[in-house]
Amino acid sequence: MPKQKLNPLPAAAFQILLSLTEEDLHGYGIMRQVAEQTRGRMRLGPGTLYSSIQSLLEEEFIQEVESPPSKERRRYYRLTPSGRKLARAEAERLADLLRLARAKKILRGQHV
Amino acid sequence: MSEKIYSWLLWLYPARFRSVYGQEALQLFRDRVRDEQGFFPRLRLWLDLLWDLAVSLPLEYRRAQRALVTASVPQALDGTPSFSFLPDNSPRATALLLGGVVSVLAISGCLTVLSYVINHAEAKVIQPVRFTSRSSGFASQSSPAATPGSTSPVTATPAIGKLDAAERHRVIDGAVANLKQYYPDPDLSQKMGDALRQHEINGEDDAATDEASFARLLTRQMRDVSHDMHLDLAYSPSPLPDHPPQETPERLQQYRLAMQQTNCTFEKVEILPHNIGYLMLNSFPDPAVCKSTAVAAMHRLNHVNAIIFDLRDNRGGQPEMVALIATYLFDHPVYFYNPRENTSQRSWTQSPVPGSKLGDKPVYILTSHQTMSGAEQFCYNLKMLKRATLIGETTAGAAHAGVWRRIDEHFGMGIPETKPINPFGNSDWAEVGVEPDIKVPAGDALQTAEKLAQTNLKRTR
Numbered sequence: 179m180p181k182q183k184l185n186p187l188p189a190a191a192f193q194i195l196l197s198l199t200e201e202d203l204h205g206y207g208i209m210r211q212v213a214e215q216t217r218g219r220m221r222l223g224p225g226t227l228y229s230s231i232q233s234l235l236e237e238e239f240i241q242e243v244e245s246p247p248s249k250e251r252r253r254y255y256r257l258t259p260s261g262r263k264l265a266r267a268e269a270e271r272l273a274d275l276l277r278l279a280r281a282k283k284i285l286r287g288q289h290v
Numbered sequence: 291m292s293e294k295i296y297s298w299l300l301w302l303y304p305a306r307f308r309s310v311y312g313q314e315a316l317q318l319f320r321d322r323v324r325d326e327q328g329f330f331p332r333l334r335l336w337l338d339l340l341w342d343l344a345v346s347l348p349l350e351y352r353r354a355q356r357a358l359v360t361a362s363v364p365q366a367l368d369g370t371p372s373f374s375f376l377p378d379n380s381p382r383a384t385a386l387l388l389g390g391v392v393s394v395l396a397i398s399g400c401l402t403v404l405s406y407v408i409n410h411a412e413a414k415v416i417q418p419v420r421f422t423s424r425s426s427g428f429a430s431q432s433s434p435a436a437t438p439g440s441t442s443p444v445t446a447t448p449a450i451g452k453l454d455a456a457e458r459h460r461v462i463d464g465a466v467a468n469l470k471q472y473y474p475d476p477d478l479s480q481k482m483g484d485a486l487r488q489h490e491i492n493g494e495d496d497a498a499t500d501e502a503s504f505a506r507l508l509t510r511q512m513r514d515v516s517h518d519m520h521l522d523l524a525y526s527p528s529p530l531p532d533h534p535p536q537e538t539p540e541r542l543q544q545y546r547l548a549m550q551q552t553n554c555t556f557e558k559v560e561i562l563p564h565n566i567g568y569l570m571l572n573s574f575p576d577p578a579v580c581k582s583t584a585v586a587a588m589h590r591l592n593h594v595n596a597i598i599f600d601l602r603d604n605r606g607g608q609p610e611m612v613a614l615i616a617t618y619l620f621d622h623p624v625y626f627y628n629p630r631e632n633t634s635q636r637s638w639t640q641s642p643v644p645g646s647k648l649g650d651k652p653v654y655i656l657t658s659h660q661t662m663s664g665a666e667q668f669c670y671n672l673k674m675l676k677r678a679t680l681i682g683e684t685t686a687g688a689a690h691a692g693v694w695r696r697i698d699e700h701f702g703m704g705i706p707e708t709k710p711i712n713p714f715g716n717s718d719w720a721e722v723g724v725e726p727d728i729k730v731p732a733g734d735a736l737q738t739a740e741k742l743a744q745t746n747l748k749r750t751r
Contacts, residue, residue: 205314206321223342224315225303229349232311251687251722253314 187268190230193220195239195257195265202243204252205231231255239264292323295399296339302347302392304354309733313659324502329404336400343392348385453504458495462486464697465508465523472695472705475516482515501525501700519720520629520691520706529699546579554580558600559587566743567594568736574607574664577614584611588618588648596652596743599668602682602732606663616668617641619677621649625711626671629691629718632708652746653678654739657724658732662686669724674714679742680726682735689720 187195190212197203197211208231209222222230234240239261245251257265296319300312319339326335466483473479489495489511498504505525512521549555558570569587577584591597609628613636616626620641628637642649655669655678666685672678692704712718730738 206318209318209322221338223338223346224311224318225342225346225350227318228307228311228315229346229353232307232353251684252317 187264188230189220190222190226191234191239192265192268193222194227194230194234195261195268198240198255198257199262199265202246202254202256204245204254208255234261292399292403293320295403299339299343299392299396299399302343302388302395304350306354306731306733307350310731333400333404336396336403340393340396340400343396344389347388347392348382351385351388453499453501455496458498458504459490461504461697461701462490462495462508464701465512465703468695468697468703468705469512472693472707473521474707474709478516478518482512485511485515501527505701518706519717519722520689520704522692522704523697524702524704526700526702530696530702532696545576549575549579549583554583556583556587557603559590561591561594562598562740564744564747565593565595566740566747567591567597568600569597570600570603571615572603573605574609574611574615574668576608577610580611581614584614588615588643588646592645592647594648594651595747596654597648598654598656598736598739598743599678600656600736601661601665601669602656602658602735604661604665606665606667606688609664609667612664612668613639616671618643618646618648619651619653619672624675625713627674627710627712627714627718628667629689629706629710629712629720630708631710633711637710652743654743655680655682656732656735656739657682657685657726658735659683659686659723660732661724662688666719666724670714670719673724673727679728679739680724681728681739681742682726682730682732684725684729685719685723687719687721687723689718691720 193212193216194208196215197208203211205224205227209227213221231240235242235255238258240255241258243254243256245254293316297316300308300315303312322335323332326332466486469479469483470476473482486508495504495507498507502525505523508523509521512523513519552572554575555572556569557572558568560568562568569591575583609630613626613628616624617639618641620639623638623641625637626639631637653672655672657669657680661669661682662685666688669678669680669685673680691708692706694702694704696702728738728742
């Protein structure tokens, strides 16, 4: 079965990348950040979370880093430059979609 | 109980996923259980987990079987990094079957946990240190200091989740009194006591409404002052005994029997290809019972070219056994740091062992996140002495260096009452663990060690 390159990113992977834009986080921190940034719509379970983390690590979009000295000892993850670039590309793609949706007048109001 | 159910469910994942992320997943579960209390949050948690299992299990098995995602992803023509993904084929029959089994298991687990939560208001707390002197080296003593100026016994802490200011004050009293009586540095003891009181006066403890978080808070307050990671205050949901279990002939006999049945936890003693010795040791048992087994194991490995110690499942034990095994690995006495014992003549190994040929042979140690306590002492010293190459995961970070002092029926604290010299620095592995020299998932550590040992042996020939 050949590998298939997909665009857009899986939603969980995109949310994980976004959650790491400001600081390094451990798994639970990522889960909470994703829940917060999606206003509770997405609560990543351990299986989905670590499966996505594994994929992102393998493609070097994130990397594992040491725990900050002041924090408890856990595996922390950091966004890599290519991960940031990927997140930006995905955000731009979504923005294009949004512009299109507005042009087609399927959205109400100025903000979504 | 709920954690146990989830740890069983984790066994449904492929071995590779479990070995790399099993502990992380379990920790995430613990964090959610801690933070999501009450009937509906708990119901939502289990529904989330059920959904997560159903979604992620088939994906993980597909990943494990076909290993598609390990291949590198080519960059897109415009330079934008891309992301690989498996195509959305319809699920296989085996995946559907597995999903069904998982769903039944998860629903049963969910119902069990919910009924347990409703009936028992389950606690999420630090587990108490057990007073098995053979397994942890802790000494437990009831603490008269917990009730200064009083002859009446301290009463049990009431039901979980109802910690009020008076109870917090009582625990702080006990902690301050224990520090004053047992902590070896009176000046620091005074400062820590003052800090605990000041935090209480400032109302900083008010946020801790349950016992476990209060215990963690007090631990942090003491460590902020002393930077002593061996100092610990813990809460036990089950009542702590007044006194540590006494060493009776019956207990000793039970221990002997258990050790006989498990070959003193010397799980495997083998010679691998290229004459590499392999010793899987799952604890460091009491030499009073197991010395002959240890000597026989080391004797069997005496003629190997290199030796691999597999401590991935080793939860620690007796420092005397740690020292005994280490003695074989040196051709002269070396200082072997032990945080539980003041520096003395016993701090040096009795090396060389007459007839031992292992004193200069390469040593490799396999580690995991479960490698703890005495096993970490073994790892830490051999790493610091540059006598071994550690391969695997960072160890658990359990020094168990404090003497356990009971504050009341549910609270107690570990107080380090010794000040041994650590020639390798001020901090040891307490809370931070021992970093391996070569970081690989625990499941891959043996293979990595064998390859490395073979390569190094070829190089030296």
